[in-house]
Amino acid sequence: MPVDYEGVLLLMYVYGCGAVRLRTAVACGTTICVAYPLAEAWAGLPPDALQARTLFIVTTNVIGMVTAWILDQEARGNFLVARQLRGMAHVDFLTGLPNRRDFSERIEAAWKQASAERRPLAIALVDVDWFKAYNDRYGHPAGDRVLRAVAQVLARHASGSGDLVARLGGEEFVCVWYGATAGAARAAADAIHADIAALGVPHAGSDAGRLTLSIGLHVVVPRPDQSRADALYQADQALYAAKAAGRNTTVLGRADGEGDPAPAGRGAAAGGMYEREPGGVS
Template sequence: MSFLKKQLLSDEERAVYRIRRLTLRFAPQLESQFKKYYEVILLPRIRWAFGVAIMVMLAYAVLDHFMIPDLIRREVLLLRLAIILALALGLAVSFIRAARPYMQTIATLVAALNGLCVIGILFVGSINNTPLSYEGIILTVFYFYCTGALRMYMAAACGWFVCICYPLAEMVAGMPPKVLLMRTIFLATANVIGTAGAYFMEYAARQSYALSHQLHEMASRDFLTNLLNRRAFSDKVEILWRQSCRSQQMLAIAMIDVDFFKRYNDSYGHVAGDEVLKSVASVIRQHTRRPMDLAARYGGEEFIGVWHDLAPEAAARIIEEIHAGIQALAIPHAQSEAAGIVSLSVGMVTLMPHQGQKFENVLQLADAALYQAKDNGRNGSVIRAM
């Protein structure tokens, strides 16, 4: 795997997949993708977490009804009811599509309210000289870290929030300092363990995502040139085509061919030919850096480029720059009838795509323009506006 990474991923690309250990973040361009992916993965877990918590709170409410003294039963049951209603509301909201991007925030707020209500129950017991089971706050903290389907920083925020609020509440209620100190230490220790566990769980999730993403990227790349392969290009260009049809934005499609490449291979050898293809791909890549631009090795010595939302004049300038970039390489080609160095022929079509029009038909027009460029003597371009 490390060999493949070195072959297919540049240093800049590998940096995108590095996890910042302190902040648990990818580079910005991958972080946004990971968040969307993780939102989808966590949504079922959040629903299960709400459902399980509701069942547990209902069970405790039944126990409270029979076991808690009359003096505080009403207040405790009201607090239990508040927790159950908050959890039920969170569960209901999770089925609203528009709310899904905000479910981590919603789950965090519900979890924090849950913690405050549990603190409230313990506080009611303390001020009425009816001590209740302290372990309930520990269980609540572990719910944040283990069952609540919260990301590490969200879970830690809830856990440490409770760790601060609980001692303050018991201090107001008059708990003896030694007892309060021991409980605070146990609660803080639970948070340390929970934070460490949540950190490593999210780190593992990020590692798994990064590996999966890299494998997908490598499977979509041409091994020699590191451009998109034909299959990946076909998938991506279909999406781009549909989007451009909807938004009515210009597209420029160029078929690019290395002039007399077979003669170059026969004269200089296949290893030298591979180096030419790499060099040509590098020049093309430099001019397809915008997020929605595409560049692929289409087959043999043939490449394809697609530029999104680009005026015909700007598209023509890019083709001129690609020609200039290849010429600047000054790779000798004694067998070329077009030039004494490696050169390109380009056929480009610029258009405003519309519904009912197919990309394959436009591609045929770009291919016809490429053949026209070859008939014109090669080392040049034919650009047609539709």
């Protein structure tokens, strides 16, 4: 009984090697399965031959559509895996916060937007006080729990539109409040201190006897002649000043390096900041 094997092979090649998408495969396969028998019947093909050829055509297209479905599922799976890997490359595995790489990309975009809109950026570098001593005394699993708890507190206080929060590495974090004034940023830092104190995490190696943070804060309205590295340097210097002031404090830095009086219980201000490697202070 005559059968067009060449056509069958061609269809299988198109479905498989051509990587036809599922929707296209269903549309084309259904059209062929309907149009081909009608065309052959109109051309006067004998019924036996028409039945055999129709069976082959329908079977071939069904197999082709199944092949297209399998390839489509594999493509979707590969896409999801690739997207997950890209996400993992930008997320800190311990805290779930964005990591240094993701922060570097996002702060650049926020800096350009703030410069264009003439809006302030409040940048806070946050460091867990005496963290190495905490790890040595209570163990690294306890230290990991502390870092996750700190990350949750910071995330709650930097959740606005345009705000950023990330773990830079070690026990150092960064928060950026978009459009925040110095007063608003200082209030946010005070709220962070209060929430950390409310955790009541014991820390025998700290002067306070509990877990505390030091925060270096810098507020700037980006200008075209400035870079984000300059602003980060200012916050970094403010963080060092907070450590020098006894820790468990917030220091608000200024670009001119002159102090801005801190509220009661807080340290004096300092200037300067840059992207340094984490772990320089504790």
